[in-house]
Amino acid sequence: MTLSAAELSAAFTARFGREPAGIWSAPGRVNLIGEHTDYNDGFVLPFAINRSTLVAAAPRRDRTARVYSSLGDGGSASADLNGISAGSITGWAAYPLGVLWAFGERGTRIPGMDLYIDSDVPVGAGLSSSAALECAVATMANDLADAGLTGPELAELGRRAENRMVGAPTGIMDQSASLLGEEGHAVFLDCRSLESRLVPLDLAANGLTLLVIDTRVSHEHSTGGYASRRASCERGARAMGVPALRDLTDADLAEAARTLDDETFRRVRHVVTENARVLAAVDLLQEQGPAALGPLLNASHASMRDDFEISCPELDLAVEAARGAGALGARMTGGGFGGSAITLVKTDDAASVAGAVLGAFTAAGYTEPALFPVLPASGAGRVEG
Structure with a gap:
């Protein structure tokens, strides 16, 4: 990880002037086998990897979402959660803000919040840095709003953000792997029924x-x-x-x-x-x-x-x-x-x-x-x- 949890917490405080409510993590993934089968209702066998995206966050009293990324050309972005619509956010911020928008689309109200993002999942390397970011934000928002959504439900929010906010016609494999993975196992996912089970992969x-x-x-x-x-x-x-x-x-x-x-x-x-x-x-x-x-x-x-x-x-x-x-x-x-x-x-x-x-x-x-x-x-x- 580029920053440790303690370093990320300190960076959040320096950026936003208060301590984060917590830090959440979601891994990238390697797809062991099963490529371009997910959006064809098929089968995939990915596994979560030991490289992750971290998100430090704290709720706000208004409906503003402010996000800062230390990655690459990231920087800062903000949006009024009452005014976001599909495709209204562009660039890297479409991933985290798109997830927050997707919560609202399903009728789950979440608070405004401040986010600070760091990651050691390579961008553009086919290891799903995008899903790692989406799933870290989804897990965080689920906790802060006490929404009680399941892993498969959060995966669907990540896919919705990527499909409709980012404009990438991807399936649900990447988000499922990031949310459902377990140490020493791959995730066998039926992309039609969304049923999954763990398969031993102790290398x-x-x-x-x-x-x-x-x-x-x-x-x-x-x-x-x-x-x-x-x-x-x-x-x-x-x-x-x-x-x-x-x-x-x-x-x-x-x-x-x-x-x-x-x-x-x-x-x-x-x-x-x-x-x-x-x-x-x-x-x-x-x-x-x-x-x-x-x-x-x-x-x-x-x-x-x-x-x-x-x-x-x-x-x-x-x-x-x-x-x-x-x-x-x-x-x-x-x-x-x-x-x-x-x-x-x-x-x-x-x-x-x-x-x-x-x-x-x-x-x-x-x-x-x-x-x-x-x-x-x-x-x-x-x-x-």
Whole structure:
């Protein structure tokens, strides 16, 4: 964490002239497998990571929300909670203020408040820094208003903020992982029913490390690539006569190939096969353990590269270099068009795999990536106060 809880509390006091009522935290996430399946009513298998966003906050007597972020180009912003409407806030402040707006949209009155935000979740790296921020704010507002909303209800508020205030057509996976995660486990989520259960993912006990390779190629979910993929999936579902691509299986792909144009078919094929890979991964984790996941990670990356076309040269090189150095498996993770790859390695091989990736990027003339291990961590909650 960039600031400790004590340092954040002091920074809040220096900024707003009073002590915070508490400090709340929410983690970023790695999606182990299941990419672009969430908004297709499908299955995902993310886990909360040991990198988080912290929010120090205190209620106000009026309906003003003032927010300060120490991150990047953040700075300060404010809004009258009585006057916010969908799309009325732009830039980074749309995420925290959008969550506060979403509470009001569902009929839950929250007080005005002062917020101070800090985080060590990389922005634009595909680790869902946006959901970490949304879920930290949602958990905080839920507590300060004594609203009593559940984790799944808070996840829906985060998604609503991202969809309608930010304008990013994302699903509910990221918020669910940030809110529902538990140490040593992944979250198996059915994005149609919103039912979830924890699946064991104890990497250290199995002598494994999951390395994140942040390519430093930044991506934005609110730009056109993500939206066009979602539109393709919706066209494919309509053409196939199903409510969502979740309702298709491998057995339907032959008909889909005859019915759809080539590009739409490939988008559909990715979602159908990715859903199957998620289910297979859950079975493998329960029956054999995480070391067996390598082939599924590799197949997932190939599908995202060739069928969904959301990879980029830096991601492909990261995956290829890691595999070439002995990784058990690797894939890009997140929405694509940049961001991060993950690679599953034996802990004894982690240093050599990392070195191979760095060397490959240097040889290709790419910006040096950031590599760091992550562990499954607990979800959002109050950490102080």
